Amino acid sequence: MQALEGIRVLDLGTFIAGPFCGTVLGEFGAEVIKVERPGAGDHLRRFGSDTDCGDTLVWLSEGRNKRSVTLDLGDQRGRELIRELIAGADVVIENFRPGVMERWGLGWEQIQALNPRAILLRVSAYGQSGPYRDLPGFARIAHAFSGLAYLAGEPDGPPVTPGSTSLADYTTGLYGVIGVLLALRARESTGRGQCVDLALYETIFRLLDELAPAYQQYGYVRERMGADTVNVVPHSHYRTKDGLWIAIACSNDEMFARLARAMDRPELAADDRFGPKEARLAARDEVNALVGEWVGSLTRQEVLDRCRATQAPAGPLNSIADIFEDPQYAHRGTIRLQDSRIGPLAVPGVLPALSETPGEIHWLGPALGADTDAVLGGILHRTPAEIARLRDDGVI
Numbered sequence: 001m002q003a004l005e006g007i008r009v010l011d012l013g014t015f016i017a018g019p020f021c022g023t024v025l026g027e028f029g030a031e032v033i034k035v036e037r038p039g040a041g042d043h044l045r046r047f048g049s050d051t052d053c054g055d056t057l058v059w060l061s062e063g064r065n066k067r068s069v070t071l072d073l074g075d076q077r078g079r080e081l082i083r084e085l086i087a088g089a090d091v092v093i094e095n096f097r098p099g100v101m102e103r104w105g106l107g108w109e110q111i112q113a114l115n116p117r118a119i120l121l122r123v124s125a126y127g128q129s130g131p132y133r134d135l136p137g138f139a140r141i142a143h144a145f146s147g148l149a150y151l152a153g154e155p156d157g158p159p160v161t162p163g164s165t166s167l168a169d170y171t172t173g174l175y176g177v178i179g180v181l182l183a184l185r186a187r188e189s190t191g192r193g194q195c196v197d198l199a200l201y202e203t204i205f206r207l208l209d210e211l212a213p214a215y216q217q218y219g220y221v222r223e224r225m226g227a228d229t230v231n232v233v234p235h236s237h238y239r240t241k242d243g244l245w246i247a248i249a250c251s252n253d254e255m256f257a258r259l260a261r262a263m264d265r266p267e268l269a270a271d272d273r274f275g276p277k278e279a280r281l282a283a284r285d286e287v288n289a290l291v292g293e294w295v296g297s298l299t300r301q302e303v304l305d306r307c308r309a310t311q312a313p314a315g316p317l318n319s320i321a322d323i324f325e326d327p328q329y330a331h332r333g334t335i336r337l338q339d340s341r342i343g344p345l346a347v348p349g350v351l352p353a354l355s356e357t358p359g360e361i362h363w364l365g366p367a368l369g370a371d372t373d374a375v376l377g378g379i380l381h382r383t384p385a386e387i388a389r390l391r392d393d394g395v396i
Contacts, residue, residue, distance in 0.1 A: 002029025003357040007184070009091040010035060010082075012073075014043050016062065016166055017139070017200060018095030018123040020173025021180060025091070026065035027350045027359035033089075033375060034066040035082065038396055041070070041368040053341040055365060060340050061347040063365025069376070070369040070396050073104055077395045082106065084380050087114050090193075091180055095123035098133045108195045119183040119193040121176050127199035142168035142200035147208060154226045171203040232277065233284045234259070237317060238295035245317035246295060246303050253277055258312040263294045340364040372396050 007030040011022035019034070019042070026032035036042050048058030055063075072078040083106070086092055092111060094101055101107050101122075111118050122128055125137025143149040143162055152162040164170075179196035187193055205212075214220045222230055227237040234256070235249050250256040253276060257269035268290065269275045280287050295303050300316060307314035316322065323329055324346075336349045338361055350359035376382040376396070390396045 001357055002360065003354065004028045004030040007031070007090045008088065009033065009093065010085055010089045011066065011093045012082075013093050013095040013123065015047065015095070015138075016044065016058075016169035017172040018093045018121065018176065019044065020062060020170055021121060021123075021176030022066065022093050023062050023064060024173065024177045025180065027361065028354075028357070029359075030091070032066045033085065033371075034063065034068050035071050035073075035085075036068060036368060038070040038072050038369070038394060041068075045365075045368065051342045053367070055341075055367075057345075060342070060345060060365040064338075064347070064361050065363065066366065067371035067375060068366045068369055069372045072395050073106075075393075075395050077390065077393070079104055079106070081376070081380060081395075083114055085375075086111055086118060088379065089115065089118055090184070091119045091121065093121045093123075093176070097136060098122075098124055098128050112193070115193070117187060117191065117193050119180055119187070119196065121180055121196045121198070123172055123176060123198045123200070125200050127202070128197045137200060139168035139200060140165050142172075142204055146201040146204035147211060148204050151208075151222060151224055153224045155224050157224070159224065168200045168204050171207065172198055172200050175203045175206075228284070228288070231281070233280045233287050234291045236288060236291075238292050240295055240300040240303055241297060242299045244300040246300055247315050247317060248291065248295075248307070249313045251313070255313055256280065258310045259291070259307065259314075262306040262310040262312045263291075265290075265294075336361060338364050341367065369396070 004025055007025065009022050009025050009030045009032045011019050011032055011034045013019045013022070022030075022032045022034070034042070042059070042063075044062065045055045045059045048056035050056055051060065053060075071081055073082060086106070108120055108122075111120055124133070125141060126132040126135060137145075140149075140161075143165075146168070148162050149159045151159075153160040175198055176196065179198065183194050183196055211222060214222070229235040232251050235251065237245050237247050239245055248259065250259055253269070256274065257266070260266050260269040267273060274280045274283065274287055298306070304314060304316065318326065324335070329335055332353075333349045335346050337344050337346050339345075341364070345364060347361070347364065350361060373384075373387055376387050376390075377384070382390075387396070
């Protein structure tokens with residue numbers, strides 16, 4: 001048994017933000033029908049590293065557990081088919097610019113009329129309302145608009161990419177999962193679905209801790225700090241004797257005392273030195289220099305061993321090559337080797353780990369339209385002759 005068995009999801013989206021919600025729901029048992037343009041398919045099939053099967057590695061990973069159906073929503077017959085699918089769906093996911101679904105006659109009011117129990121997840125750059133609602137945008141724009149990219153980089157350098165150019169897509173997909181699950185729970189009481197409206201930038205802004213209250217209360221505009229962190233120190237990246245990097249995170253006085261013991265310098269955590277947070281913040285450069293000098297005198301493994309002995313929070317800055325060799329990743333199944341259309345493929349595993357109804361990867365991204373006949377025949381009861389005519393006319 002899986003937690004979402006019996007839930008049918010129509011994924012009308014493209015790229016990652018909306019569709020990633022469908023990916024996660026599918027991992028936990030929902031039937032996810034991915035609706036794509038005939039001939040072209042989802043743009044995600046061409047986003048990322050190309051493979052011999054014609055689709056990218058990103059598609060193979062994120063298209064997991066989905067059934068691919070091709071429908072031309074620009075054709076009246078295609079829209080009629082999608083309406084029939086909506087009538088039997090629990091969740092509809094879309095991430096077009098606001099107004100596109102309405103032009104197809106598939107806005108929220110029309111979906112409610114077709115299926116009052118349906119839940120519609122709407123993802124767009126700026127949301128369904130506001131002065132910017134009609135503007136295009138991708139995750140990089142969301143990182144910029146949300147304030148995240150402004151914070152990434154060295155103090156005297158330009159803003160840089162905050163890790164991944166797709167971060168906002170994935171966070172929005174996860175918030176989409178939350179919204180869908182909340183709407184499903186509410187439906188148990190009300191019997192009705194609802195519309196879930198998400199903007200890419202909002203899901204990043206929500207993660208920026210005290211950025212907003214600090215500005216409202218004190219007029220404080222946080223600037224780029226490199227690897228450092230506002231309000232705490234040492235909380236940064238430090239280079240080891242063997243040219244590798246390590247992260248150390250002393251988020252309170254107790255953690256700094258543990259680090260001081262690991263350094264064999266317990267006196268550094270005394271009240272008249274750097275024990276209180278305020279003293280460390282006032283001497284940020286000096287504290288960072290002391291920690292950096294100690295880390296630089298040892299190999300990465302020596303630093304890790306000493307920090308682990310005193311329970312000081314520290315960890316390696318891993319490359320993907322390091323990750324593939326790490327026993328923690330192997331033990332947890334964080335990376336799964338799955339059969340795919342290009343052979344065994346390493347992909348991220350399923351999160352979270354549930355004790356009774358765990359998620360599963362049944363298959364990786366399918367070929368374009370692989371399930372069109374099965375869905376139109378099995379769910380919409382179209383005959384083989386009718387399906388053939390639709391295909392000849394370019395509707396599917």
